[in-house]
Amino acid sequence: MSKSINIVTSTIVPINIENIDTDQIIPARFLKATSRDGFGKNLFRDWRYENDDENQPKKDFVLNNPTYKGKILVAAKNFGCGSSREHAAWAIKDAGFDVVVSSFFADIFKNNALNNFLLPVTVSEPFLQKIYDAVEKDANTSIEVSLPEQTITIAATGESEKFDINAYKKTCLLNGYDDIDYLLSIRGEIEKFENERI
Amino acid sequence: MAKTLFDKIWEKHVVKNVEGGPSVIYIDNHFIHEVTSPQAFKGLENRNLPVFRPKQVVATADHNVPTLNQHLPIKEELSRIQVQTLKDNCAKFGIELYGLGHPFQGIVHVIGPELGVTQPGKTYVCGDSHTSTHGAFGAIAFGIGTSEVEMVLATQCLMQSRPKLMRINVDGELNKGVVSKDIILHIIAQISASGATGYFVEYAGSAIRSLSMEARMTICNMSIEMGARGGMIAPDQVTFDYMEGRLFAPKGEEWTKKVAEWKELYSDADAKFDVEINIKAEDIEPMITYGTNPGMGIGVTGHIPALSEIEDREKPSFEKSLHYMGLEAGASIKGKKVDYVFIGSCTNSRIEDLRMVASFVKGKKKAEDVEVWIVPGSKQVEKQAIEEGIDKIFEEAGFQLRQPGCSACLGMNEDKIPAGKYCISTSNRNFEGRQGAGARTLLASPLTAAAAAVTGVISDVRELI
Ligand code: SF4
Numbered sequence: 001m002s003k004s005i006n007i008v009t010s011t012i013v014p015i016n017i018e019n020i021d022t023d024q025i026i027p028a029r030f031l032k033a034t035s036r037d038g039f040g041k042n043l044f045r046d047w048r049y050e051n052d053d054e055n056q057p058k059k060d061f062v063l064n065n066p067t068y069k070g071k072i073l074v075a076a077k078n079f080g081c082g083s084s085r086e087h088a089a090w091a092i093k094d095a096g097f098d099v100v101v102s103s104f105f106a107d108i109f110k111n112n113a114l115n116n117f118l119l120p121v122t123v124s125e126p127f128l129q130k131i132y133d134a135v136e137k138d139a140n141t142s143i144e145v146s147l148p149e150q151t152i153t154i155a156a157t158g159e160s161e162k163f164d165i166n167a168y169k170k171t172c173l174l175n176g177y178d179d180i181d182y183l184l185s186i187r188g189e190i191e192k193f194e195n196e197r198i
Numbered sequence: 199m200a201k202t203l204f205d206k207i208w209e210k211h212v213v214k215n216v217e218g219g220p221s222v223i224y225i226d227n228h229f230i231h232e233v234t235s236p237q238a239f240k241g242l243e244n245r246n247l248p249v250f251r252p253k254q255v256v257a258t259a260d261h262n263v264p265t266l267n268q269h270l271p272i273k274e275e276l277s278r279i280q281v282q283t284l285k286d287n288c289a290k291f292g293i294e295l296y297g298l299g300h301p302f303q304g305i306v307h308v309i310g311p312e313l314g315v316t317q318p319g320k321t322y323v324c325g326d327s328h329t330s331t332h333g334a335f336g337a338i339a340f341g342i343g344t345s346e347v348e349m350v351l352a353t354q355c356l357m358q359s360r361p362k363l364m365r366i367n368v369d370g371e372l373n374k375g376v377v378s379k380d381i382i383l384h385i386i387a388q389i390s391a392s393g394a395t396g397y398f399v400e401y402a403g404s405a406i407r408s409l410s411m412e413a414r415m416t417i418c419n420m421s422i423e424m425g426a427r428g429g430m431i432a433p434d435q436v437t438f439d440y441m442e443g444r445l446f447a448p449k450g451e452e453w454t455k456k457v458a459e460w461k462e463l464y465s466d467a468d469a470k471f472d473v474e475i476n477i478k479a480e481d482i483e484p485m486i487t488y489g490t491n492p493g494m495g496i497g498v499t500g501h502i503p504a505l506s507e508i509e510d511r512e513k514p515s516f517e518k519s520l521h522y523m524g525l526e527a528g529a530s531i532k533g534k535k536v537d538y539v540f541i542g543s544c545t546n547s548r549i550e551d552l553r554m555v556a557s558f559v560k561g562k563k564k565a566e567d568v569e570v571w572i573v574p575g576s577k578q579v580e581k582q583a584i585e586e587g588i589d590k591i592f593e594e595a596g597f598q599l600r601q602p603g604c605s606a607c608l609g610m611n612e613d614k615i616p617a618g619k620y621c622i623s624t625s626n627r628n629f630e631g632r633q634g635a636g637a638r639t640l641l642a643s644p645l646t647a648a649a650a651a652v653t654g655v656i657s658d659v660r661e662l663i
Contacts, residue, residue: 018515019391019491023629028608032262032276034236034283036344046631076515078392081425081491082629084327085234086343107361107395107427108327112343166359168219180241180345183353186214186222187250190355193213193224 004176005119008098009144009155011070014135015062020075021082022109026091039087040094063095067139074101074131080109089116099145101152103128114169115179121145121152127161130154147173200466203432204363204398207338207463211321213355220357226320227254228350229306230293232284233261233610234325238348239287251354252292256315259284259297260305261610265573265600268298277611291351304576304602307331307544311415312578314444318433318460323350328544328626330421333430334414335437336463338398340428361427362396362472365465367403370479375660377554378413379546379624379643381405382420383485383495385477391493395425397473400465405479406431411440412550419545420626423492432464484659487628487641488531490519494628496531498646498658504528522630523638524618532656536620536640539564539651540633542573542600543607543625546644549582551624555648556588558663564596565654571613572597573605597651609634622650 030042048063050056057064073092079102080088089112092100100113101121113120123131134141134154142155147170153160165173172178183190201209213222230238235257242249249255262277264270272278281298288295296302302309307328310316316332322339323329325347332339346356368381386393399421406414414431421429438457441447448456465471483497496502505527508516520527525534541547541555552574564570572592574580580602583589592599606613607625609632615621617636624647625632628639640656649659 016514017518018512021491021627021629023608023627023632027631027635028261028610031233031610032280034280035240036237046635052635078395078425081391081395082327082422082627084325084329084341084343086237086325086345089343104392104395106392106425108341108343108422112345115343115345166219168216168357178345179357180245180349180352182216183222183349183355183357184247187353190213190222190224190353194354197210197224 003117005098005117005147005173007144007146007148008071008119009142010072011068011140011142012072012074012131012135013062013068013070014074014132016076016132018076019078019081022080022085022088023082025080025088026085031085031087036090038094039091040096043091043095071097072099072101072143072145073097074128076128077102077104079105081106084108084112086112086116089113089118093118101128101131114173117173117176119145119147119173121163123152123161123163127159130157130159200469202363202465202469202471203336203400203430203463204338207319207321208360210319211338216357220359222355223321223358225323225350225354225356227256227315227322229310229322229324229329230255230257230347231261231306231324231326232259232280234344235287235347236280236283237344238325238351239291241348242351247352249291249293249351254354255293255351256310257284257288257293257295257297258303258306258309261604261608263298263603264611265603265605265613268601274612301577304578305544305547305604307419308548308575308579311335311411312444312576314441314447317441317447318437318463323356327422328419330426330428331415331419331544333421333428334411334418336430336433336460338428338430341422361398363400364394364397364426364473364475365400365402365471366475366477368401368405368477368479369403370405372405372479372482375484375645375663376482377643377645378409378416380482380485382417383487383492383641384482386420386424386493387485387495388477389424389475391423391491392425394421397426399426399429401429401431402465407434410550411436412548415548416545420492423626433460484643484646486531486646486656488523488525490522490628490630492626492628492641494519495641498532498656501530502527532658534620534656535654536568536622536650536656538615538619538621539568539570539647540573540606540621540623540625541644541647542571542575542605544575545626546624547573547575547579549579551644552579552583552588553586555644556591558645558648559595559597559652560591562595562652564651568651568654570597570651571600571606573600574602576602606633608632609637615639622647622656
């Protein structure tokens with residue numbers, strides 16, 4: 001897993017569905033593992049296979065369509081709603097994605113993604129539509145996501161939009177730091193806080 | 199300056215504010231369960247760290263556990279390993295575990311309040327989105343991912359940005375047959391499954407004040423289903439009466455002192471919210487969902503929206519959802535046959551829910567071709583139900599009272615709804631495959647679920663009471 005993100009340029013995998021919940025991203029029956037690895041093969045499991053059978057891929061589902069590949073997943077509004085399972089972020093990352101683009105992310109998913117160096121990029125509805133249009137025209141269309149510049153650009157048309165990310169998280173992602181590294185570094189302050197509040 | 203309930207608690211828990219970023223928030227209690235904790239413990243091991251404050255962690259096994267024959271070893275291997283891993287980790291890191299066989303075992307969001315761990319003015323997290331349940335006591339409680347579980351185990355803190363605040367006022371009197379589950383399903387149907395994303399919600403108003411603690415928990419529980427980080431209700435005498443005498447609740451002088459402090463926990467009269475929503479209790483009907491997210495709900499006598507009522511952009515998702523559910527746009531839902539009835543989950547598995555169902559079904563029988571599962575939220579709820587003779591009422595009605603756990607709420611154990619079958623469920627999520635691959639979930643209150651159990655079809659409980 002790449003720790004740290006800078007500029008990601010890639011073709012995309014478009015899923016034009018709203019309210020994709022974490023039960024679709026990774027169904028509960030795959031949450032029984034006790035490690036973080038190997039979730040990618042069960043990403044969107046029930047949308048991907050007929051009768052839960054890997055020999056029966058559903059032809060019309062985008063992950064089974066070799067035309068679409070890349071490191072950027074593009075989904076419609078309210079992506080990642082539902083459960084707090086970080087397994088959803090692990091599955092997406094493990095399947096080879098570094099960026100997820102949507103017009104709206106559920107809160108917990110967004111945090112989980114950031115904690116796993118999977119960059120959630122929130123774009124406007126019109127810009128999202130432009131991405132879908134571009135990829136419909138040309139499946140090989142490529143997108144550049146620049147974390148330092150906080151921009152997302154459709155290569156074919158040059159159309160670009162800025163995205164938000166808080167300054168602290170941006171530094172973490174660029175440098176490969178975790179929140180936990182930071183929290184451990186201030187344990188003295190935490191103890192002081194505990195002693196003073198009683 | 200006027201303060202909100204949220205801010206009063208938040209400010210007391212800020213360890214420090216990080217330049218250009220989130221705040222470091224101190225967590226009073228951390229609930230853990232078998233599914234979202236193993237990778238966090240592994241993380242600690244990799245870093246060679248102990249659990250920072252093991253006494254502030256409460257553990258239970260709930261998601262994977264069987265609801266029949268809990269005294270036998272778990273049959274399914276992966277479930278067994280996960281439950282065992284929790285046991286090993288708790289022993290190793292010095293954490294109290296209310297695991298299988300323990301008289302306190304149960305769904306994590308049921309046992310916290312029941313044991314008096316959940317208290318006003320405190321902060322709670324759990325690797326589980328329905329942690330919002332605990333907010334019913336006037337606490338800040340929210341779900342986190344496994345990396346965050348690791349952070350809290352290691353430091354008792356989290357990095358969080360202060361969310362925006364929303365207040366939902368429900369005023370007036372509830373109609374006959376309408377209960378707290380209907381209130382929250384109504385709210386989510388109004389504002390949609392993403393309507394509160396980015397917000398922490400405070401529920402207020404006379405209809406909320408009139409609710410019992412159990413009913414308040416049902417409402418806060420489902421805050422996440424409209425995207426909210428958490429939900430909360432200011433504590434009052436109802437809260438204190440529920441808490442007094444519980445195992446971990448303060449006692450004696452400490453109790454008196456705490457109650458005085460808790461009475462200060464409310465939003466000041468002129469406190470500002472980013473969004474305020476007003477709902478009339480009289481407008482709420484017994485609710486049911488027809489689609490595959492909790493925002494797709496209607497009154498039981500209503501009809502599913504026609505395609506023409508749906509915005510173009512939303513049509514593909516809407517049609518996909520109805521196709522999965524095997525339902526028609528524009529159709530009414532009353533009278534639709536159901537195959538399973540599930541009464542349980544951290545939304546509606548407390549003693550009051552079971553009492554409500556029992557008083558409705560007393561002397562009635564379930565419809566012949568319906569299977570009814572009642573899964574209590576905890577060992578203590580189960581015990582109390584038996585002491586009160588509720589188990590007998592269920593038995594006579596042909597309902598099966600099982601043992602505590604998450605069960606068919608997410609079907610991680612054997613309790614799955616078969617593909618294509620309809621299940622009226624008191625749980626909180628109707629996502630595709632949530633109750634088993636291909637299962638079709640209709641969310642409703644325990645009363646509406648009990649009505650369907652008796653008639654075999656979706657019914658208006660108001661006609662039956
Ligand atoms: S009962 Fe359902 S929603 Fe509640 S904690 Fe268990 S799985 Fe989650």
